[in-house]
Amino acid sequence: MSGHSNWPEWIYIGVVIALLAYVGGEAWNVERIVEHAPAEAEVIKVTGQQWFWTFEHADGTKEVGELHVKKGHPYKFEITAKDVNHAFNIHDYVVLQDAIVGRVNTVWFAPDKAGEYPIQCREYCGLLHYNMRATLYVEE
Amino acid sequence: MARAIVLASILAVLVILPAISIAFAESEAGQYVNRKAEIWNLFFKMMTIAFTVGAVVSGTMIWVVWRFRESHPKAKPTKYEGTDW
Numbered sequence: 001m002s003g004h005s006n007w008p009e010w011i012y013i014g015v016v017i018a019l020l021a022y023v024g025g026e027a028w029n030v031e032r033i034v035e036h037a038p039a040e041a042e043v044i045k046v047t048g049q050q051w052f053w054t055f056e057h058a059d060g061t062k063e064v065g066e067l068h069v070k071k072g073h074p075y076k077f078e079i080t081a082k083d084v085n086h087a088f089n090i091h092d093y094v095v096l097q098d099a100i101v102g103r104v105n106t107v108w109f110a111p112d113k114a115g116e117y118p119i120q121c122r123e124y125c126g127l128l129h130y131n132m133r134a135t136l137y138v139e140e
Numbered sequence: 141m142a143r144a145i146v147l148a149s150i151l152a153v154l155v156i157l158p159a160i161s162i163a164f165a166e167s168e169a170g171q172y173v174n175r176k177a178e179i180w181n182l183f184f185k186m187m188t189i190a191f192t193v194g195a196v197v198s199g200t201m202i203w204v205v206w207r208f209r210e211s212h213p214k215a216k217p218t219k220y221e222g223t224d225w
Contacts, residue, residue, distance in 0.1 A: 010142040014149030019189060021150070030182045033173055074172055094175045110172035 037108035041074035048079070048086030048099035050125060051132040067119065068137045074110040087123035090136055096122060111138040 044067070045056040055063045069075055079088050079099045086099040090109070097107040121132035209215065 007142065007145055010145045011149050014146035016193075017146075018150040019193065023186065023189060026185060027182060030178050034175055034178050038172065072171070094179050109175060112172075112174065 037076045037106070038074045038110075041076040041108050041110075043076050043078055044069075046077050046079040046088055046099065047082060048088060048121060048125075048132070049082035050084065051121070051128040053088070053119060053121075053132070053134040055134075065134045066137060067134060068139060069111055071111055071114050071138050071140055074108060076106055076108040079105045079107065084125050085123055086121045086125050086132065089120050089122040090117055091120065092117045093136075098123065111136075114138045114140050 042058050044058070047054040047056075052065055053067075055067045057063075077088065077095070077097065079097050080103060081099040081101045083101065085101065087096065088099050088107075089096045093109045093111060095107055095109050097105045099105070115138055117136040117138065119134040119136050121129055123129075125132065206212075
């Protein structure tokens with residue numbers, strides 16, 4: 001292959017490496033930002049079981065099927081399950097985390113708008129999975 | 141030379157893409173991270189890159205098939221293909 005120039009290949013390799021580095025770096029950074037819970041976040045223990053959600057606030061108050069929080073305040077959910085695996089989802093706030101038996105998974109969020117939002121199980125968990133819902137009340 | 145081209149390409153992408161993302165970044169409204177904005181922003185960036193790379197790769201493949209077909213006016217036989225063209 002005499003007289004063959006290979007600089008387009010080198011540019012191609014360089015661009016691919018740079019894009020991979022950028023994609024990896026950006027994804028890592030967003031994941032870091034999204035997963036870093038603020039120190040002042042209030043812990044709410046979330047338990048999923050067939051077929052309802054139970055919430056326990058830091059002061060010991062319990063709620064079943066509904067969760068009341070304050071607007072503009074950060075909350076850290078500690079999520080687990082009692083019987084089979086479930087998944088805790090607040091669609092409007094892009095909160096989604098598996099609820100696994102014998103394990104505590106965490107996710108945090110800070111609601112910025114008052115209102116009522118649906119909470120739904122997102123892992124098929126049996127006959128009434130479709131109805132394993134709760135309501136999030138964000139208060140002023 | 142090759143090393144310089146690779147380095148220049150890497151730097152170009154690493155500088156240009158962040159500059160574009162900063163220019164189009166959503167301004168931070170609240171005190172806390174908006175998960176929805178962060179996650180959708182990441183999704184849009186990844187999709188932009190995926191479609192761009194997809195277009196370049198498929199475009200290159202289409203060009204290679206078009207350019208190196210036997211019936212192309214400038215086609216030259218390789219030494220493996222004999223000389224009876």
